Amino acid sequence: MADIATHDTDHATDHGHHSSTGLSNNKLAMWLFLGSECLLFGGLISTYMLYRGRVQNGPHPSQIYDIPFTSVSSFVLLMSSLTMVLAVSSAQRKDDNKTNLWLLITALLGATFIGGQVYEFTAFYREGLGFTTSLFGSSFYSLTGFHGVHVSIGVIMLLSLRGIIKKGKITGDKAEVVELIGLYWHFVDIVWIIIFTLVYLIPS
């Protein structure tokens, strides 16, 4: 019995706390958070879809969107999902070197996407689309801006995680921590999959 108790304590230390379902509380909380994030982006996408045709002043969507450029950005973000899942896979094999490498590549791809978004916003502004120019402008910048903030937070989390792993400061299950950050990163990617189609490819 004492052995079992010791084993339980060791396991809790290694893998974090688990709920009565046998599932990790951290993972449950992350999925609940992602479910609530669906509502946030659902509201923003709804607003954009309603207002994208309302252009009293300034350029129309079809006049300013640069589809080839945004396609490359989308591809970069999509590939960052691959590098992220490879980081999770490496973490599960307890291969710290590869985990750190894939995390760094994912962060760099995310930063590239953000760079592209900054360039795009700057180009749109120079073409006359400000935040308050039209309802289209407001809803477009709100939606893509919120997404950009999420990607930026993801990049910060990836780089922080890399630093924490290097310093060996993760006390619980390392693979689960990488997986949790990975879930957030993939969520950011699937939101962009929707934005790319509904905002950029389907004309108003």
Place this chain on the structure above:
Amino acid sequence: MTTVTETHEDAHEHGMSDAGYVKIAIILALITGLEVSTYYVDFGPLFMPALLIMMVVKFVMVVSYFMHLKFDSKIFSFLFYVGLGLALFVYITALATFKFFIA
């Protein structure tokens, strides 16, 4: 506690090999290429349905394979898809409100 241990270890064993993830990424890249091609090629009446289907396929592939929802507990799927369903409900309600009551 054995159950917990087994459940957790099973989760680690689930998922795919690295080669499997690369294959999924190649399929996603090809679908993205097809999506972008709709900007250059006229797909006629198939344009909108094709784009929406490709979007849903990409979404489901990332969620199922990269986020491991296909291999993980159904509780996670429930939490996520309820949120997604509510988001769709918000969109449809907002659209209907503006279409039928305000406009």
